[in-house]
Amino acid sequence: MFGRRKSKRLFVLSLDGVPFSFLQAGIAAGRFPNIAELGTPVRIDSVLPPISSVAWASFSTGMNPAGHGIFGFVDRDPRTMELKLPSARDLLAPTVWLRLNEAGKRAIVMNVPVTYPPQDIDGIMISGFLCTDLSRGVRPAGLLPRLRRLGYRIDPDPNLGMTDRARYLEEIFETLASRRRAVFELMREEWDFFMVHVMMTDRINHFFWADGEEAAGGYHSEFWEFYSEVDRFVGDVAGRVTDDTDLLLLSDHGFCRLRWEVDLNAYLVEGGFLRFKKSGDGLSRIDPASHAYSLIPGRIYVNLRGREGIGSVDDADYSRVREDLAAFLAELVDAAGNRVISRVYRREEVYHGSAFDRAPDLIALPFDGYDLKAKFAPAGVFAEGQGRSGMHTHPDAFALLRGKELLTGGSILDIPPTVFSLLGVPVPEAFDGESIRAEGAKR
Ligand SMILES: [Zn+2]
Structure with missing residues (x-):
């Protein structure tokens, strides 16, 4: 042996x-x-x-x-x-x-x-x-x-x-x-x-x-x-x-x-994709007529009817809304004209598995220096890091x-x-x- x-x-x-x-x-x-x-x-x-x-x-x-x-x-x-x-x-x-x-x-x-x-x-x-x-x-x-x-x-x-x-x-x-x-x-x-x-x-x-x-x-x-x-x-x-x-x-x-904290929800507001109600906090502040919202960092959700509690985008419009969002994200520049987003992923490119339905529809990855935030109150897109460098x-x-x-x-x-x-x-x-x-x- x-x-x-x-x-x-x-x-x-x-x-x-x-x-x-x-x-x-x-x-x-x-x-x-x-x-x-x-x-x-x-x-x-x-x-x-x-x-x-x-x-x-x-x-x-x-x-x-x-x-x-x-x-x-x-x-x-x-x-x-x-x-x-x-x-x-x-x-x-x-x-x-x-x-x-x-x-x-x-x-x-x-x-x-x-x-x-x-x-x-x-x-x-x-x-x-x-x-x-x-x-x-x-x-x-x-x-x-x-x-x-x-x-x-x-x-x-x-x-x-x-x-x-x-x-x-x-x-x-x-x-x-x-x-x-x-x-x-x-x-x-x-x-x-x-x-x-x-x-x-x-x-x-x-x-x-x-x-x-x-x-x-x-x-x-x-x-x-x-x-x-x-x-x-x-x-x-x-x-x-x-x-x-x-x-x-x-x-x-x-x-x-x-270098900058970048509030993607403020940017989505600028683009007409997101609207806030006057009251509420967190996601309850989102006007149901909105087409999309973001969660940190760089996760974008289409406000899809039947999936989101306040959904208003029909299945038939999902792809078009998502492509509009991806193009809009790619256009984001800072005051000096530098691009903020280096790449936007569609969820099917990066995720697979039993929780796929809960995945964000798009994931935006920034260039170095731009920390992606997602606030639920009207504010500017760019802000200095709050104590963080x-x-x-x-x-x-x-x-x-x-x-x-x-x-x-x-x-x-x-x-x-x-x-x-x-x-x-x-x-x-x-x-x-x-x-x-x-x-x-x-x-
Ligand atoms: Zn870590």
């Missing part, structure tokens, strides 16, 4: 919103010595729209948004026209962790967005983004006192980004420190798949991107000090993940400097596999199949992507 082969293990460290280009330039400048030691990152695409909750729901299920049902940070119920914040309860597809459990793999999942409420898995789950109360975000619940002793924090207080930047930075550092302590303790548990998510990179990028870019004044040194801490965290994790275990780093979207980008996320090569040209949807392949688990048919693992180790 042959000896039992040691089963494969994988550690995933996800850094929310860390761009490939930023990482590559930082490695070249010697800012990320520990990350550079692991290998060379490859660029991957995000999802549409490139929002953390959509990207991580896609990672968590291996499926595109119409497969798992989450299309944005906010979503609408087309019948009641009410807005809501989708949670893990709204996922229509089984999670990667449950599938790994089925294959006999024990999983520890820390802080991944859209994992609240937490699932009972074989392993440990600590909820991420959208969970505001740690006591309700931990499975098994018996782990809670240990996390409390470690001073575990899910997220910095998001309101501080607007009100107290100095304190916000402190909380960003404190939250990373608490994540370190908890990871190093939980790594000693039994696991085959371990994933820890760092949301603070997205937070600091939103509020301090300009500080990082501009050497003079502001919080320039603090921004780079934080990224040195992140690099040190990666190095310390790598030192604890033994060589027989794969180590994967990734992000979910890129980031760039925010960074915004998400679609084509500039990254992946890096320690000591091994990854193929370029993939997207975050290709990471779950890569994970299963690395763990030696058959890739589920339902997954939309393909493994980007290159054959053979580099070193």
